[in-house]
Amino acid sequence: MLLLLAKMGYTVEECSIAMERCGPEASVVELTDFICAAQLSREADVYLPDDDLKPRYNGVCKIKKRKFFEICKKKNDPETETIRLPNPMIGFGVPSLQLESISRSLPDSAIGPPFFYYENVALAPKGVWDTISRFLNDIEPEFVDSKYFCATARKRGYVHNLPVQNRFPLVPLPPLTVQQAFPLSRKWWPQWDPREKLNCIQTAIGSAKLTERIRNALERFDGDPPTSVQKSVLDECRKWNLVWVGRNKVAPLEPDEMEMLLGFPKNHTRGGGISRTDRYKSLGNSFQVDTVAYHLSVLKDMFPDGINLLSLFSGIGGAEVALHRLGIKLKNVVSVEKSKVNRDIVRSWWEQTNQAGNLIDFDDVQALDGERLEEVISYVGGFDLIVGGSPCNNLAGSNRVSRDGLEGKESSLFYDYFRILDLVKSIMHRPA
DNA sequence: CTTAGGATGACGTAGAGC
DNA sequence: GCTCTACGTCATCCTAAG
Numbered sequence: 001m002l003l004l005l006a007k008m009g010y011t012v013e014e015c016s017i018a019m020e021r022c023g024p025e026a027s028v029v030e031l032t033d034f035i036c037a038a039q040l041s042r043e044a045d046v047y048l049p050d051d052d053l054k055p056r057y058n059g060v061c062k063i064k065k066r067k068f069f070e071i072c073k074k075k076n077d078p079e080t081e082t083i084r085l086p087n088p089m090i091g092f093g094v095p096s097l098q099l100e101s102i103s104r105s106l107p108d109s110a111i112g113p114p115f116f117y118y119e120n121v122a123l124a125p126k127g128v129w130d131t132i133s134r135f136l137n138d139i140e141p142e143f144v145d146s147k148y149f150c151a152t153a154r155k156r157g158y159v160h161n162l163p164v165q166n167r168f169p170l171v172p173l174p175p176l177t178v179q180q181a182f183p184l185s186r187k188w189w190p191q192w193d194p195r196e197k198l199n200c201i202q203t204a205i206g207s208a209k210l211t212e213r214i215r216n217a218l219e220r221f222d223g224d225p226p227t228s229v230q231k232s233v234l235d236e237c238r239k240w241n242l243v244w245v246g247r248n249k250v251a252p253l254e255p256d257e258m259e260m261l262l263g264f265p266k267n268h269t270r271g272g273g274i275s276r277t278d279r280y281k282s283l284g285n286s287f288q289v290d291t292v293a294y295h296l297s298v299l300k301d302m303f304p305d306g307i308n309l310l311s312l313f314s315g316i317g318g319a320e321v322a323l324h325r326l327g328i329k330l331k332n333v334v335s336v337e338k339s340k341v342n343r344d345i346v347r348s349w350w351e352q353t354n355q356a357g358n359l360i361d362f363d364d365v366q367a368l369d370g371e372r373l374e375e376v377i378s379y380v381g382g383f384d385l386i387v388g389g390s391p392c393n394n395l396a397g398s399n400r401v402s403r404d405g406l407e408g409k410e411s412s413l414f415y416d417y418f419r420i421l422d423l424v425k426s427i428m429h430r431p432a
Numbered sequence: 433c434t435t436a437g438g439a440t441g442a443c444g445t446a447g448a449g450c
Numbered sequence: 451g452c453t454c455t456a457c458g459t460c461a462t463c464c465t466a467a468g
Binding site for chain 3: 202203239285401403
Binding site: 084085087123125126207208209210275276277397400401403 | 437438439440441442443444445446447448449
């Protein structure tokens with residue numbers, strides 16, 4: 001906790017006083033709220049002595065730090081202000097269900113340049129999306145389930161300042177049902193398995209032993225098994241996202257099948273010394289390209305000459321692939337991604353697709369401070385779009401061990417997305 | 433023999449939707 | 451009230467390569 005607060009730019013002294021006064025159970029919002037309240041009552045240059053400031057706030061720290069306090073100070077009202085998920089989860093519309101007369105008004109502070117696009121899991125613990133929204137200019141998140149774009153579910157929230165009118169989907173439209181996506185499975189798909197969509201693609205897959213147990217259970221019957229067996233098999237199939245590949249045979253998705261479902265080119269994550277496990281991990285953590293591309297499609301007419309992209313937590317480059325498939329030229333792409341495996345994947349895709357622009361790698365978002373950003377921005381000449389989906393490990397429902405919310409070890413990197421977005425804005429808006 | 437990395441299964445719960 | 455889902459983690463075992 002102390003580390004997290006320090007990362008936000010608080011001094012050790014501030015933190016220890018706050019932790020003492022708020023008690024051991026206090027959340028990060030309560031703590032920052034306390035520090036904020038105490039400090040806002042003083043003069044800015046008193047409570048922000050320069051040598052206390054963390055390096056990442058260099059350049060714009062005084063303003064930024066105060067702004068951070070102010071955002072933290074705004075409290076959630078859990079009764080009335082909790083963000084609710086839409087049902088159906090189609091955000092501001094999907095290709096098959098275009099909503100009439102969509103409009104939304106963004107707060108002045110949210111209007112670009114640059115455009116930004118933030119993504120994370122929709123079913124995060126309560127209050128997480130309220131906090132995220134609060135930090136990102138109070139923009140209402142757009143919750144979309146990718147099952148409206150492809151044959152697999154993926155419930156995600158997107159906070160962005162893009163227009164929502166005149167969007168268009170990638171063509172060709174991907175198959176919308178499992179049966180269309182996997183024609184060969186039709187022959188083996190039993191009548192009693194009603195699934196038309198797969199569940200969310202995750203980082204772990206069902207084991208070979210499990211599929212063997214399922215086959216053994218089914219082979220004891222000639223025709224359809226009794227309903228009790230049907231139910232238990234279906235439960236496992238849903239839990240592990242298994243598909244039918246032979247008589248009584250189920251199997252987890254292959255990596256290339258996941259690539260297809262998620263909208264990536266086949267073999268996108270293959271080769272170059274990347275293990276199967278790593279492929280599953282990277283794919284499970286990725287964007288669904290068609291969904292993201294639909295949202296980003298409005299940029300095409302705005303930037304006929306191409307865009308400069310800052311891609312945080314790039315992963316296997318979902319945003320880059322989406323923009324490329326939309327036919328939006330990539331001039332300069334600054335990509336920040338911790339995993340070398342993923343950086344290699346993006347680099348290799350970049351070379352294979354003969355990109356004319358520059359791809360610049362960074363490995364650590366936390367090391368991207370004001371100074372570095374100024375260098376990069378003066379080199380590329382400003383960013384048109386900032387994309388990022390910060391780590392979800394501590395938000396995701398499947399995590400039994402450390403579902404700690406936004407304050408979790410990895411998921412707290414969201415605050416770096418906010419920090420960098422804010423830094424870029426102030427550098428770009430500063431008079432030359 | 434040692435080591436690295438894949439494979440396996442156990443692990444619990446919040447919160448949405450009905 | 452009930453059912454269902456979820457960008458996951460860990461210790462341990464197994465296997466192949468060195």
